[in-house]
Amino acid sequence: MRRVSTADFDGELSEFTDWLNCECFPFEWRFTHAKQAIERLKKAPRSPYHLLKAISEFGIMPSRLNAMLEIFRALLKRQSDELRWSIQFKDVAPVISLGLANGNPTTKQLAEECRDLLLRIGFFRFF
Numbered sequence: 001m002r003r004v005s006t007a008d009f010d011g012e013l014s015e016f017t018d019w020l021n022c023e024c025f026p027f028e029w030r031f032t033h034a035k036q037a038i039e040r041l042k043k044a045p046r047s048p049y050h051l052l053k054a055i056s057e058f059g060i061m062p063s064r065l066n067a068m069l070e071i072f073r074a075l076l077k078r079q080s081d082e083l084r085w086s087i088q089f090k091d092v093a094p095v096i097s098l099g100l101a102n103g104n105p106t107t108k109q110l111a112e113e114c115r116d117l118l119l120r121i122g123f124f125r126f127f
Contacts, residue, residue: 048082059092
C-alpha cells in the first residue's frame with residue numbers, strides 16, 4: 001500500500017487559499033483555513049497572485065493587519081520562483097510599513113519577520 005503525502009495534494013491545498021477572498025464566509029474562518037493550507041504546503045502556491053492581492057487589500061485594514069501578516073509570513077516561508085516573481089513591492093510595502101509602525105508588539109514582530117524574509121529573497125527595497 002502506497003503511503004499518501006500532503007505533497008500529493010499541493011494543488012488542491014493551494015486552491016484553499018482562494019477562500020480568503022470569499023466574503024460569504026466569516027473572515028476568521030477564511031483566515032484560519034487559508035493559513036492552515038499554506039502551512040501544509042512545501043512550496044508557495046503555483047499561482048500566488050490572488051493570495052498576494054488579498055494580503056495587500058486586507059492588510060491595510062487595521063482589524064485584519066495582523067492576520068494578513070501571519071498569512072504573508074507563512075507564504076514567504078514556502079519559497080518558490082513563482083512567489084518571488086509575483087511579489088510586487090508597491091502592493092506589499094504598505095502592509096509591511098503599517099505593521100512596522102503598529103503599536104502592538106506582536107504585529108510589529110510579524111512585520112519584521114516578513115521584511116526579513118523578503119530581504120533574504122532579494123527585496124532590498126525593504127531595508
